[in-house]
Amino acid sequence: MTETLTILRPDDWHVHLRDGAMLQSVVGATARQFGRAIVMPNLTPPVTTAALAWAYRDRIMAALPERAQFTPLMTAYLTDDTDPADLIGGFRDGVFTAAKLYPANATTNSAHGVTDIGKLRPVFEAMAEAGMVLCVHGEVTDADIDIFDREAVFVETVLAPLHRDLPQLKIAFEHITSRHAVDFVESAGENVGATITPHHLHINRNAMLVGGMRPHHYCLPVAKREEHRLALRKAATGGSAKYFLGTDSAPHEQHAKESACGCAGIYNAPHALEAYVQVFDEEDALDRFEGFASLNGPRFYGLEPNADSVTLVRREQVVPESIPAADTQVVPFMAGKTIGWSFVD
Numbered sequence: 001m002t003e004t005l006t007i008l009r010p011d012d013w014h015v016h017l018r019d020g021a022m023l024q025s026v027v028g029a030t031a032r033q034f035g036r037a038i039v040m041p042n043l044t045p046p047v048t049t050a051a052l053a054w055a056y057r058d059r060i061m062a063a064l065p066e067r068a069q070f071t072p073l074m075t076a077y078l079t080d081d082t083d084p085a086d087l088i089g090g091f092r093d094g095v096f097t098a099a100k101l102y103p104a105n106a107t108t109n110s111a112h113g114v115t116d117i118g119k120l121r122p123v124f125e126a127m128a129e130a131g132m133v134l135c136v137h138g139e140v141t142d143a144d145i146d147i148f149d150r151e152a153v154f155v156e157t158v159l160a161p162l163h164r165d166l167p168q169l170k171i172a173f174e175h176i177t178s179r180h181a182v183d184f185v186e187s188a189g190e191n192v193g194a195t196i197t198p199h200h201l202h203i204n205r206n207a208m209l210v211g212g213m214r215p216h217h218y219c220l221p222v223a224k225r226e227e228h229r230l231a232l233r234k235a236a237t238g239g240s241a242k243y244f245l246g247t248d249s250a251p252h253e254q255h256a257k258e259s260a261c262g263c264a265g266i267y268n269a270p271h272a273l274e275a276y277v278q279v280f281d282e283e284d285a286l287d288r289f290e291g292f293a294s295l296n297g298p299r300f301y302g303l304e305p306n307a308d309s310v311t312l313v314r315r316e317q318v319v320p321e322s323i324p325a326a327d328t329q330v331v332p333f334m335a336g337k338t339i340g341w342s343f344v345d
Ligand SMILES: NC(=O)N[C@@H](CC(=O)O)C(=O)O
Pocket: 016, 042, 107, 108, 109, 137, 218, 219, 220, 221, 248, 250, 251, 264, 265, 266
């Protein structure tokens, strides 16, 4: 049995670091395990311009623990009014790594998102030409579409047509949750990749709804049936270079989740690699973990892998019930549960 796993340092290709006191509390957990992270721009107000991104990047750097060796990769929040010149300028100047498409009102802090993606055609063309990745929250927002179908309908009505019309555009289909998403990624060209979260590999919708409502298992896109979880596990551990690590770690204060209208988002940063490696271990695919965690992402983004490495050991640890953050606390993914692996600092 493999007892120790050493791999090139992974990156997190989708994370929410937030701002202010919450940023201060959570950034260290991501910087401890990952070399780089694609930082989501859904602040209030959102990070829509290069100037806002430079300022947010500075706040992240200032919040990092001393001696941290971590590079935040910034994203631009696309709106109906995104200026292609500012966007591509920011990409060329190195402040933007990618741009993020939130369909309006699809998820947390997405009220300023895009209402008509047809209008963004010039932006997408400029991005394709520059080689800039489009990160996508892939859910439709139509009130009459069932929440469990929103990803599948998005694939059919938005993503497949976009990829067909502009195959040169690099698309990171983020936090995929269904067999439909996997089928699309499989059939798409090499400019389509996808991130998979640890929680969607661990839980199905029963974890959220059986024996009481479990707000700490509520995120968007919402966890689906078991058949979809199994399709995701197969995709992540199957060796395809199209899938890579993206935690979607999304902290919300405990009281904001344990509420009559609880926020969507799961905070998994403190034990992200342990949660992932447990899945690869269960699937007898530890030899494929480095590809998923450390190689496929940089390759898709056209970056070099990290030069240093990290080690995980087969040693049990219990995830804390809650973690102090921003003057209150956040309940982490797998709170109170035992994980079979530990990250070695
Ligand atoms: N995943 C979530 O449920 N929530 C994210 C937003 C997102 O990634 O959709 C958040 O910012 O809280």
